[in-house]
Structures are given as structure tokens and as C-alpha cells.
Amino acid sequence: MLKPVDVLMVGVGGQGTILASKVLAAAAQAVGYDIKVSEIHGMAQRGGSVVTQVRLGERVYSPLISEGEADVILAFEELEALRWLSYLKPGGTLIINNQQIYPVPVLAGVAEYPQNIIAQIQSRGVNVQVLKALEQAISCGNAKAANVVLLGALAQKLPIEEKIWRDALAATIPPRLLEVNNTAFTAGFTVGTVSVGC
Amino acid sequence: MKELLSGNVAIARGAFENGVILAAGYPGTPSTEILETLSRYKGIYSEWAPNEKVALEVGIGAAMAGARTIVTMKHVGVNVAADPLLSLAYTGVNGGLVLVSADDPGMHSSQNEQDNRYYAKFAKLAMLEPSNSQEAKDMMGLGLAISEQFDIPVMLRTTTRVAHSQSMVELGEPVAREIKPYSKDVKKNLMVPAFGRLRRISLAERTAKLAEYSENTPLNFIVPGNDKVGVITSGISFQLVREVLPDASVLKLGMTNPLPLELIKKFAAQVKTLFVVEELEPFLEEQIRMLGIQVTGKELFPYTGEYNQGLLRRCFGEAGVLSASPQVEDPAAGLPQAPPRPPVLCAGCPHRAVFYTLRRLKLTVTGDIGCYTLGGLPPLEGIDSCVCMGASIGMAHGIDKAVPDLKGRTVAVIGDSTFLHSGITGLLNAVYNNSDSTIIILDNRTTAMTGHQDHPATGRNLMGQAAPEVDITMLCRSLGVKRVEVVDPMDLSRLQEVIKSEIITPGPSVIIARRPCALLKREIKPAVTVDQEKCTGCKTCLKLSCPAISIVENKALVTADACVGCNLCVQVCKTGAMQGGQVDA
């Protein structure tokens, strides 16, 4: 019996949420999960929010995750974590990249980017795992691999073996970028074994 | 072999496996990927038409001549195609014709939330509604077969969550692509009143046969459950209901026009309380009530927006079907609200310059649909209206004729793809009726909004071949517009000068603001820098709504990663603090 898992991936256009969901789906498929993935990328290229919902189970009906239902929220950006936090279920985990991307209303000075988002979320008693995915990706050799660092941290939480993840990466990522991404995955995967507090 | 496919890709696969020969459409979310996918299959001819009406007509021709055909569009596209559609069921087809209507409950990327199921009833089409990707593929194939068997066009109606959700699909082998013989048959295909009347009667007969088919098709089936609660549903709502009420009896309608009325009666008799769960309008509910069956529908479930399982749980809780779920604490309670992250015009977008200028000139601007509609939002606020594709030109002309105060103070803005879609006739009208209106065509050489599709002025077609490139200047001239100016919108002072002079000039004028979309031709020039001494923190540059510009500690800051060196801010800056790459010719 495969344990049902609902993962919400949230970020900003261009952060690579879609690739991350592809690898996740490929890994889940390899272990025999039924899968539904739903994406809304409201003009992703124009700097909007992107949300990908991935549902895994023996048999999945709805492609959507409702409020209070996500086992894991994988947040590629802090503000997006805050925006979607209500979707986390009690006892669920928020994996958050400590990156801030200011939306235009903030840049234009008509809205404020909330202070200390991570600490505030932690103060609500939520399980939070913080990653410096961008820095880690850069030290792995490619800033673009931040998504795969985050994926590594997610992988640590899911009942899918490492080997299967590696195969899924190889099946999804172009060969010339595979090595960097494998290193990035390792970075996230090993961070995932210890809970980092702030 | 099973693959994880979106509904759209599954529909394309279904068309490929089931002998489709011609595919036509016009881009529109959430339908676009169907044709984009089909264009990569060998052996299928696919094309973007300039608009949905033409796409459907192309499809009608192919089907009449014996080829299996798919035509795709978003829900509002069907409005454009409605004229041929409303007579198509009369003539019927020869090769099967499936029209995909992709509806958008929740308006993720649309100007309205119309429920196109009424079109199927109105135009007397057979309608199929898939609830996942496997059904999307299967119904595509079955739709073609139904179309041929009953000599009727079939509407395959999807919604965003079917079109854009991925689920597992069993792939099949393609059948041979065969063209059915064509023979001239004016009584069937030439819709003059005398023949139309005959086809009207034939249509009634065909509809009756279809209704019989609907009673027996496996597309409509009962999921047995307890006899207390029964739910009639279709499309994505079926999946939600199965998730929320796993023990209820469910009548799943895959064919929703014509409805299987006997099956509905039989199902209703099996259960104590009956619900209808459907997004948007009470399409099923009204017809079920007409049977004299008591049912709970829109008094419980919303008319508007998209459904999800959380919402259905609440509704069924209210109805006493589900015990109220325990109140869980919202982890976000008490935290600050996240400021919105609206999409914005990209750094380097040529549209920005136009809206900045229109706002400065305080003009009334009738707008249209495309990326540039974003130019209506703060802080650019350079558009007054947006109704439907092509509306801007007619509206500007209407203002020009009716309201003297706004004469000479009104312009229409319209994108290149939108102009070719449905702006040409508006311009023709402006010329014919001696308009004084000014029309700005935002020619970014692509259909940017829906993901950069080609169109008749880009020089390329959907199959990736070189194509003749419509000369928009010559087109406008040939319609009778005497004053056609081409400007580079990135040259702000000239742009402003041209607009100012054209709005007060009698007769219609067209200004073509031409520069390729910033995402299309990525020429990244050195980022703009800010001279801290000269910057007074006046915030004029913020009015451009550029994602690369912010004010930090009262000085402008240009984020080098985001800036593409378009230099617009350099032109706008009053103190000369913004410095950067040069405007190229």
C-alpha cells in the first residue's frame, strides 16, 4: 500500500518549479504511484506566482489540493510560502528556500514585503525546514539548479528510494546538466537529514 | 504503456491515434497545447488560423470532404466561431469533426466564465466531457466515431483543470488515416432555406438517435454506492465527488448532450436524496428538474468559480451529508497577509513605452486583449477598457462619433495577433464611416500572451515552415487608411510626438508601434546604472512598472539581473541619473 502524499510546489516564474514537479512525478511513477499534477502558471514568464500541485496515492481522484491538505509545501521563495501556508495540513512540513523575490507592488513601494517570514511561520509551530538553495546551487556550479537542491530536500521526506530519484533525474534532465544537478540533489538530500533551525 | 499526460496532450494523442488528418485552431488558454502538440506528429496537417471562425470553417471544409478533423479554441473563441457552428449540425459532417472548447471556470486566464455547454445544446451538437486525461484521449477518439455515425459535429468540452492537469494515460497505436469519399450533395451541404428546412428535420431525427445512444453508451455510467445519497455529475466535478463522497452512488455523465433522460430517472429512483454537482451554470440541473425530479444543486453549490474538494466538503457538510469536519487551525492565522504578485510587463517589453506615454497624455484608451492588457493596471494605468478581442477599434470609433468631448482624446490599442484576429473589420468600418479615430497597433511580432505562437505576420506557420508575411502597413493602407506611421516605441519622444499629432488629425490614423517581444529576441544589453548623486528619489521611473526598478533608501535601484538594458528608464529620468546601454536603430 503506497502512502498517499500531497505536495504543493510554490514559487515565482523562472524558478524551475515545473522541472522539479516533473522529476517528482517520474520518481513516483517508477514506484507505482497513481499521480495527478495540476499547474497554474498565470503568465509565469511575466513574474507571476506559480503553483504546482502534485498528488500521489494508490488511486488519486482530484488533481487539486485544498486548504489544510498538503503534506509538504516546497516553497521556492519566502513570500510564496506565506501565501500558500494555509494549504499545509496539521503536522505537515514546509520546506522553504530562504530567497526573497520582490513583487512589483513591493518594488513600486505600494506594498511591503513582510519581515522575517521564516521566523514568523516558525512561531506558529509549523515544521519548517530552511534551505539556502540558491547559495548551495551556486556552490554546486549552477545557480539554476536551486530547484533540484530543494527537490533533494523533498526527496528526503518521501517514501521513495534515492536510486529511483537518481534515475528520475537522469530521465528528465539533459545529459550535459546532469552532473551539476546530481550534486545539487545530494546537497538538498543531505541537508534534509538534519532539521535546520534558525 | 502508460504516460503522465496533460488533458491537452492527451487530446492531441487521441487525435493522432484516431486518424485525424487536419487540425486547426486559434491559441487561447487553456486550449493552446493541443495544436502545439499535434504539430509535432507526422502525418497530420495542423495550422493556426487568424481566428476561431476561420479555424472552424477550415475544419468544416476538411470534414465535409471526408477527412477526420479537430478544431480547438478557448471558450470565448466559440463566440467568434458561433456563426458557422450554429448551422453545422444542420449540414452535419462526412469525416468526423470534433470541436474542443476549453472553458475556464475561475477565470485563471480569461475575461469571462461563460459555460459553453449551452452552446452544445443551442447548436445541437453532441457533447462529451472528460474528467481526466485518459478520458480526454478516449473521448477524442469516440467523438470522431460518434460524429461520423450520427453525422453530427461533436463538442469535446474541457475545463482548465482537465486541460492542464496531468494524469496517467494508456497509449494506443494509431489507426490508418483514411479519407472518406466525397460526393456533391447540395441538399445536405447547401444551406438555402429550402434545403435548410429539410436538414432541420433531419437534425431532429439525428438528435433523437443520439439521445438513444446517450441512454446506452458506457460514457454515462453509474458508480454504485449507498442508496441514501446520489450525485449526478460530469467533468472534473466527478473526480471531486469521488474524493469527497467515496460511498455515495454517482451517475457520471460523459455525454452531456443530449442527456440520457431515462438513465437519469432510473438513477434518481434508486437514491433517497439527489444532488447535482457541476461548476458554473445549472446546465444539468435545469434539465433534470424539467423531468420533475427533486434535486439539490445551485442552492447549495456556487454558480461562480472553480470547485475543489474543500469547497464540496463544506457544502455537503451544510447539507448534512458529511459530518462537519473538525475545525483545524489555519497555520497562517495571525501572520501578515502576503502582498499580491501580479504578472507584469517584462523588463524590456516594448508595450510599456506606449502605455507610459498614453497615461502621460491623459488619453481615453480603448484596449484589447493580450499581454498589453497588463498596461491597464497600476502604476501604468494606460487603458480604460477591455471587452473582447478586436473590440478596441470599434469602441474608439463609437466614442469618436458619439461624444464630442472625447473626440481627439481617444485612441484604440490592439496587438498584432489581435488585429489580424478581429481588428481588420473594425478598421475597415472606421475608414468606411469617416472616423477620426487613432489606432495603435502594438506590433511585437508574435502572439505573446498565449506563449508566442506565430500568426500571419510573423513569417512562419504552426508546422514550422516559412510563410508569407502580411505587411501590416500595406494592409492598413489598402483598407483606405491614409495615415499609417511606423514607430519604434522605445523611442519615447518620437512616439509621443506621433501620437499627439495623429489624434488631432482628421480621418482615421494607424500608428504601428513595432518592436519584437522582449522574450522573443533576447538581446540583453548592459544593465542601466544609477548615478547616486544625480538621483533625487523622485520615483518617476517607478511609473514604468518595470520589474527591474525599485527605490531603496530614497534612491532608484536597478537590479542588474533583471534589467535588459532597454533604456526606457534612461529616457524617462528627469535628472539624468539613469545611465546605460544605447538605443539601437
Ligand SMILES: Cc1ncc(C[n+]2csc(CCOP(=O)(O)OP(=O)(O)O)c2C)c(N)n1
Ligand atoms: C476570442 C479569443 N480567442 C483567444 C483568446 C486568447 N488570447 C488572449 S490575447 C491573445 C492574443 C494576444 O496576442 P497579441 O494581440 O499579439 O498581443 P501580445 O500578447 O503579443 O501583446 C489571445 C490569443 C481570447 N481572449 N479571445
